[in-house]
Amino acid sequence: MFGPGLDKIKAVVIGTSAGGLRALKCIIEKLPAQFDIPILIVQHLSPQSGSFLPNYLGQFTHLQVKEAEPNEPILNGYVYIAPANYHLLVEKDKKLSLTVDEKVNFSRPSIDLLFESAAEAFLDQLLAILLTGANNDGAKGIIRIHQLGGTTIAQHPESAEVKTMPQSAIETGNIDWVLHLNEISVFLSQMAEKKS
Amino acid sequence: MDSHKQNAHLLHVQDVETELLLEAIFRVYGYDFRNYNRAHIKRRIVQRQNQMGLDSISAFQHLLLRDKEVMKQVLKDLSINVTEMFRDPPFYESMRKEVVPVLKTYPYIKTWHAGCSTGEEVYSFAILLKEEGLDKRTQIYATDFNPAALEVARKGIYPISRMKEYTANYQKSGGTQSFSDYFIAKYDAAILDQSLRHNIVFAEHNLVTDSVFAEVNLIICRNVLIYFDKQLQNKVLQMFSESLTKNGYLGLGSKESLMFSAVKDEFEVVDAEQKIYRKKIQSAG
Ligand SMILES: C[S@@+](CC[C@H](N)C(=O)[O-])C[C@H]1O[C@@H](n2cnc3c(N)ncnc32)[C@H](O)[C@@H]1O
Numbered sequence: 001m002f003g004p005g006l007d008k009i010k011a012v013v014i015g016t017s018a019g020g021l022r023a024l025k026c027i028i029e030k031l032p033a034q035f036d037i038p039i040l041i042v043q044h045l046s047p048q049s050g051s052f053l054p055n056y057l058g059q060f061t062h063l064q065v066k067e068a069e070p071n072e073p074i075l076n077g078y079v080y081i082a083p084a085n086y087h088l089l090v091e092k093d094k095k096l097s098l099t100v101d102e103k104v105n106f107s108r109p110s111i112d113l114l115f116e117s118a119a120e121a122f123l124d125q126l127l128a129i130l131l132t133g134a135n136n137d138g139a140k141g142i143i144r145i146h147q148l149g150g151t152t153i154a155q156h157p158e159s160a161e162v163k164t165m166p167q168s169a170i171e172t173g174n175i176d177w178v179l180h181l182n183e184i185s186v187f188l189s190q191m192a193e194k195k196s
Numbered sequence: 197m198d199s200h201k202q203n204a205h206l207l208h209v210q211d212v213e214t215e216l217l218l219e220a221i222f223r224v225y226g227y228d229f230r231n232y233n234r235a236h237i238k239r240r241i242v243q244r245q246n247q248m249g250l251d252s253i254s255a256f257q258h259l260l261l262r263d264k265e266v267m268k269q270v271l272k273d274l275s276i277n278v279t280e281m282f283r284d285p286p287f288y289e290s291m292r293k294e295v296v297p298v299l300k301t302y303p304y305i306k307t308w309h310a311g312c313s314t315g316e317e318v319y320s321f322a323i324l325l326k327e328e329g330l331d332k333r334t335q336i337y338a339t340d341f342n343p344a345a346l347e348v349a350r351k352g353i354y355p356i357s358r359m360k361e362y363t364a365n366y367q368k369s370g371g372t373q374s375f376s377d378y379f380i381a382k383y384d385a386a387i388l389d390q391s392l393r394h395n396i397v398f399a400e401h402n403l404v405t406d407s408v409f410a411e412v413n414l415i416i417c418r419n420v421l422i423y424f425d426k427q428l429q430n431k432v433l434q435m436f437s438e439s440l441t442k443n444g445y446l447g448l449g450s451k452e453s454l455m456f457s458a459v460k461d462e463f464e465v466v467d468a469e470q471k472i473y474r475k476k477i478q479s480a481g
Pocket of ligand 1: 275276277279280283311313339340341342401402403404405417418419420449
């Protein structure tokens with residue numbers, strides 16, 4: 001059902017803010033247990049939220065969900081979550097790095113920083129998904145990903161709890177697929193199947 | 197399709213230029229950023245290049261190597277000074293509970309804040325020591341490689357707008373007094389109690405290129421090592437291990453850990469969550 005070229009995807013990045021918890025759960029719980037493409041997530045959270053998100057999402061999947069650590073290699077079978085109050089970046093050698101730099105788009109972690117750095121590390125082997133959210137973090141990242149041949153998905157604004165984030169990305173003209181949450185799950189599953 | 201290839205080519209060129217630039221900065225100015233995590237460094241450099249209206253890193257390099265003022269700016273760009281007072285309150289709480297009681301048994305104490313930025317962390321610690329009655333017998337070394345940050349640190353004057361947040365941090369950290377006793381407000385500024393400064397020496401020190409300068413009982417180095425690659429982290433941790441007295445303490449940032457480092461066996465864990473370690477009496481090596 002989905003286009004050619006997806007069998008080369010080596011990493012998935014996901015960005016979301018307001019409403020993201022429910023949306024992420026929807027996607028994560030439908031992933032097949034043998035989904036063998038690493039997933040990196042930035043969800044805007046309060047600095048005090050500690051390791052709430054990895055614990056929460058970990059309940060719904062057999063994949064390993066963990067907080068990203070500095071200099072950690074990106075491995076298949078893992079879902080990495082940006083820690084609250086740190087930016088998450090991807091290095092050229094496909095390792096993770098964290099920084100405490102100033103907020104970007106009023107956010108730390110910032111989706112743009114993850115997306116832009118992941119685009120430069122994975123080039124056309126990257127799939128990016130932008131979900132519900134109340135600001136336009138991620139839109140710049142989407143542009144960079146497209147420039148380097150990656151594939152981009154935005155949650156259908158009508159189905160998003162808050163449409164600003166997917167809408168801003170769509171308006172850049174750099175979104176390949178506009179999908180509902182359940183379609184995103186199907187997309188990911190099919191992509192993983194094709195690969196194996 | 198072709199445009200992706202062209203963009204990927206330009207990206208590759210940019211990456212090579214970044215590498216050359218870092219090499220050139222090291223050779224000309226002595227600052228060694230070659231083993232800093234590259235994604236962050238490159239983003240900062242490209243940002244500065246764009247702000248200066250230059251169309252390539254090579255063009256930027258041309259200017260940078262000739263103009264020391266540009267290097268000063270780049271040093272600021274690459275030294276992330278984001279900090280706060282009593283950042284991560286539980287860290288200070290644990291210091292009070294686990295480390296201070298031991299320090300109290302020493303007649304004289306030396307501590308080193310490495311990468312102290314604009315000083316907020318150092319003054320927070322000075323307040324803690326004062327409340328624990330240790331200030332009179334403690335010598336604090338506070339170092340950073342960014343002279344502009346040190347200048348701010350020496351003054352101890354911070355925006356009044358941040359005091360609300362710092363007060364909350366202070367209270368959560370186990371502070372025993374009223375935080376407002378430690379500063380006076382003047383217009384937009386909060387001027388820290390000058391007496392906090394009497395046992396602090398602020399000095400320029402580069403963790404990558406300078407060596408150990410004192411034997412100390414406690415090193416606090418938070419949110420600096422996350423900017424370094426594994427190899428450089430190990431090198432700096434080795435220097436810390438050398439600088440610590442037997443049984444000396446090391447406090448790192450909340451996302452930094454000794455667990456996967458080369459000096460792991462030389463330390464024992466005091467508080468895994470707050471990243472507080474203690475050098476073993478008999479170190480493995
Ligand atoms: C993010 S700040 C951390 C400040 C404080 N320790 C805290 O956690 O709030 C990082 C500091 O490390 C300093 N730094 C970076 N590289 C350094 C080096 N090679 N030598 C000394 N200081 C360095 C920067 O100038 C900056 O002030």
